[in-house]
Each structure stands twice: as structure tokens, then as C-alpha cells.
Amino acid sequence: MKLTKIASLVMTSATVLSSVAAVTPAITQAKTQEGNAKMNGGKALPDSNHSTVGIGFSQDQDAKPNPNPDNPNKPDDGVGYLRLQYVPAVLDFGSHTKFDPATPIFTAAGMNLNSTGNDVHPGYAGADNQTPKLSTTDPDLDNVKGKTWVTVIDKQRDRTDTDDKSDSHSGDWQLSVKADGPLTTGSGASAKTITGAKLAFNNTAAGHTANVFGLTGNNADKNFSNDVTWLADNVIKNLTVNLAADSTAVQVATAKATTGSGAEVFAWDPKDIQLSLPTDANxxxxxxxxxxxxxxSTGIK
Structure with missing residues (x-):
């Protein structure tokens, strides 16, 4: 009799556990396949854009920047459920009288840190500083207002044509940055190069908003009316990029599945974007x- 009762209890417990397992929701896995423009609303991932980094010294402070850079900044085309909407066209470290190894750090506000008497112009090509700052009245973006910013637009929840590699969940993406080479005065035989420079992005701030059109002004974003957004779940507070030909990509932020919906803004005070030149540089x-x-990128092939 006791054995019968025990067996009955075991069977009942197994039935309960089986029922619990049956109703446990599956883990959501957001997906957008790379290299498939059709499934990303007309734009294949990865999506990349470029920023010029500039600094000037001595009598050449009035020189003009290259009007045809190798890696020009692209305007926002509004294409893609997931897109890199904005990066700063220029990070401007100003023009200065000379390089002093005792004060080797310069900011994207155009100043030589701890040596303001060395500053000639706030702009690396003379005149005004070109580092952009975000102007917005959106209260959801108060913590990034007035800072230099990068924007990711995630409208994957609007995707209607889905498959096993591209679904209608937000998130599951990564944002990274790398240098395309060292600081140089050009590409000719007489060009001068600074090797060993580093670019730091300190105190990263992050904001997000469902008012995508209000931020971008792009008509492609007018119909996005999601009133629920989730901030990217992993934002790197401080990151450093080596300005070298073999520079490796450095992570800025990641968004796991179901996070990162709407407009994600990552920003820095220009004074916190710092260019460090090697103290032994001539x-x-x-x-x-x-x-x-x-x-x-998403990494989904």
C-alpha cells in the first residue's frame, strides 16, 4: 500500500513538473541577418559610417581639411529596420602652437588639456571647432543633450516579412568603432605621421526615445510610433581606440534581444573625448x- 501511494505521488509530481515545463515561455531571440538587404528594409548589415579626426600644429593651423577624404561621412538615408543613423562627421581637436610632451592630451573641444596657452584656434583647420553637439527638446534625451553623439535606430519590431534569420524583435546588435589608420598629413612621400596616438571616449552617456522622427527628422521614421522603448543593455563607460593601421574594433554598446528599441543615443562631452599623443613623438x-x-552589426550570417 505504501509503495502504491509513493508511486502515485511520484507520478503526480512528474505530471505537475511536465505541465510547468509545457507553459514555460521560450526565450526570445531577436535576429536580423547580415548581408540581406531585403530582410532589413533595403539596407544590408553591417552598417558603417565614418568620422574624421583632426588636429593642427604651428604655422599650418589655417590649412584646409581634405575636401575628398578616403572615408567620407554619409548622410542618413533612412533605409533599414536597423541602421546606424548618425555619427559625428568630425572630431576636432583644435590647432595649437606646438606639441609639448608635458601636456600630451587634447580634447574634442579643441583644447590642449592643462595648457590652454598653447591653443591657437578651436578648429583643427582654423576658425571654429567642428565637433558637433546634440540639440534636442526631447526630455527623454536630456542626459545626452549638448554632447557629441552616435545614434542607432532599431525598428525591427516593424518588420512584417520575417524568416528564421530575421524576425520582428528589437535588439541583438552591437556597435563598435575602430581607426582607419594613424594621424597623418597626407598620403604622399612627404607626408608626416604620428604613430602611437590613442583616442579615448570617457564617461559614455546613453539615452533612448520612441520619438524617432523628432530626433532624426527623416520621413522614413514618421510612422514609427512605438511608445515603449528599452535602452541597450550594455553600454561601455570608457573605451580607447588605437589610431593605427592595425587598429581593432572596440565595442561601444550592445543590445540583447528585446532591448534597444527606438532611437538609441550614445554620447560624450567633447572634453571627455581625448586624443593622447605619445610623449616621445617628434x-x-x-x-x-x-x-x-x-x-x-548583428553577427547573424
Whole structure:
């Protein structure tokens, strides 16, 4: 009799556990396949764009930047459920009288840190500083207002044509940045190069909004009316990019499945974007530039 009761209890418990297992929801796995423009609303991922990094020294502070850079900044085309909507066209570290190894750090506000007497112009090509700052009245973006920003637009929930590699859930993407080479005055035989420079993005701020059209002004975003957004779940507070030909991509932020919906803005005070030149560098007069490549990807092939 006791054995019969025990067996009955075991069978009942197994039935209960089986029922619980049956109603446990599956883990949501957001997906957008790379290399498939059709499934991303007309734009294949990864999506990349470029920023020019510039600094000038001595008598060449009035030189003009290259009007045809190798990696130009692209305007927002509004295409894609998931897209890299905005990156700064220029990060401007100003023009200065000379390089002093005792004060080797320069900010994207155009200043030589701890040596303001060395500053000639806030702009690396003379005149005004070109580092952009976000202007917005959206209260959801108050913590990134006035900062230099990068924007990811995630409208994957609007996707209606889905398959096993591209679904209608937000998130599951990564944003990274790398340098395209060292700071240099050009590509000719007489070009001067600064090797060993590093670019730091400190104190990353992050904001998100469902008012995508209000931020981008792009008609392609007018119909996005999702009133629920989720901030990307992993934002790197401080990151450093080596300005070298073999620069490796550095992660800026990631969004796991079901996060990152709407407009995601990652931003820095220009004073927190800092260019460090090697103290043993022999830097001649000139206007030095390189470019950064920002990339939005999913890794889904």
C-alpha cells in the first residue's frame, strides 16, 4: 500500500513538473541577418559610417581639411529596420602652437588639456571647432543633450516579412568603432605621421526615445510610433581606440534581444573625448587627420 501511494505521488509530481515545463515561455531571440538587404528594409548589415579626426600644429593651423577624404561621412538615408543613423562627421581637436610632451592630451573641444596657452584656434583647420553637439527638446534625451553623439535606430519590431534569420524583435546588435589608420598629413612621400596616438571616449552617456522622427527628422521614421522603448543593455563607460593601421574594433554598446528599441543615443562631452599623443613623438608642423569607422552589426550570417 505504501509503495502504491509513493508511486502515485511520484507520478503526480512528474505530471505537475511536465505541465510547468509545457507553459514555460521560450526565450526570445531577436535576429536580423547580415548581408540581406531585403530582410532589413533595403539596407544590408553591417552598417558603417565614418568620422574624421583632426588636429593642427604651428604655422599650418589655417590649412584646409581634405575636401575628398578616403572615408567620407554619409548622410542618413533612412533605409533599414536597423541602421546606424548618425555619427559625428568630425572630431576636432583644435590647432595649437606646438606639441609639448608635458601636456600630451587634447580634447574634442579643441583644447590642449592643462595648457590652454598653447591653443591657437578651436578648429583643427582654423576658425571654429567642428565637433558637433546634440540639440534636442526631447526630455527623454536630456542626459545626452549638448554632447557629441552616435545614434542607432532599431525598428525591427516593424518588420512584417520575417524568416528564421530575421524576425520582428528589437535588439541583438552591437556597435563598435575602430581607426582607419594613424594621424597623418597626407598620403604622399612627404607626408608626416604620428604613430602611437590613442583616442579615448570617457564617461559614455546613453539615452533612448520612441520619438524617432523628432530626433532624426527623416520621413522614413514618421510612422514609427512605438511608445515603449528599452535602452541597450550594455553600454561601455570608457573605451580607447588605437589610431593605427592595425587598429581593432572596440565595442561601444550592445543590445540583447528585446532591448534597444527606438532611437538609441550614445554620447560624450567633447572634453571627455581625448586624443593622447605619445610623449616621445617628434611632431612637425602640419594638419594631421585620420578617420574612424563606426559599425553596427548583428553577427547573424
Amino acid at each position: 611632431i612637425a608642423a602640419g594638419t594631421y587627420t585620420t578617420s574612424l569607422t563606426w559599425t553596427l
